[in-house]
Amino acid sequence: MKRDILDRLQADRDAHRSVVLATVLATGEQRLIHLGGNDPLQAEAEQAIRSDKPATVETPDGDVFLNVFNPRLRMLIVGAVHIAQFLAPMAQMTGYEVSIIDPRQAWATPERFPGITIIDEWPDDAMDELHPDHRTAVVTLTHDPKLDDPALNAALGSDAFYIGSLGSTRTHAKRVDRLKAAGFDDGKIGRIHAPVGLNIGAKSPAEIAVSVMGQVTAALRGAA
Incomplete structure (x- = not known):
């Protein structure tokens, strides 16, 4: 060479x-x-x-x-919730470098997320440091606009290949209103997979994690 x-x-x-x-x-x-x-x-x-x-x-x-x-695959999970406890190890087994982002130190602990990188900062600060790229998936799971919205703002301004956010259709409609007020148009907002995950009738945290991992994989590989 x-x-x-x-x-x-x-x-x-x-x-x-x-x-x-x-x-x-x-x-x-x-x-x-x-x-x-x-x-x-x-x-x-x-x-x-x-x-x-x-x-x-x-x-x-x-x-x-x-x-x-290719750069390494990364998954940035906002919210150290029950779904994240299943999604994080699934993503690791699929080849992703996983980070849990949550300033709530009672939730984001090594005991709940063994072997996972934990970032106990506010999502906007964490995303500024992590710089999501075209090999990065961003998943927000908190249902709390104070945590999810700053992460989504950063993700929508990046080349992240997947952006997903937990919440019902009604919750997402309110989220869309907030994002529009922040200056994002329909094209940008349309990048968000919400409600997050494939529609497989998932109910439990583990099932929801499976549906999210499936949707992330489909986005990565260009599947419909």
Whole structure:
């Protein structure tokens, strides 16, 4: 690998940008393909990024190997509630680096969330530090506008690939009114999955966590 390619690849990784290293197998020629570019193999590269798997593509110049370098997957869960106790380990097992955000220290404890990163700050401060990117899912679970709304404001201003918020249709309607008053339009607000999770008739905290994890996975993989 040439030094300039290696330096740019390292810069992309440091900046948490997805990138594909394309190698023409017959010649060893290499180039980097980023999201939103216009490379001849742009569609194939972006499909490899979404699937998070390398691929070999046939071209007139011979086979090209697409090696994917994605930032780590992250899930930011706002609210150290019962659903989070099930969702956090599920997300970890699925490959996510999980953070629980909740300033209520009686709820956000290592005993309730063993092995999970706990951030006992207000969500707006935590989100400023965490910088959600296109490999980040944000899930708010508190039902408390003082906690959920600042997190949603930050998530809607980011490239987070998934934003979900717990609450009934009525609760979400009030949330929409608050977000509109904060300056968000229907397009932005439409990014929020609410009520959160797939409609599988979930009732218990564990079932709701399963429905959320399913919806997050569908969003990540581009499923309908």
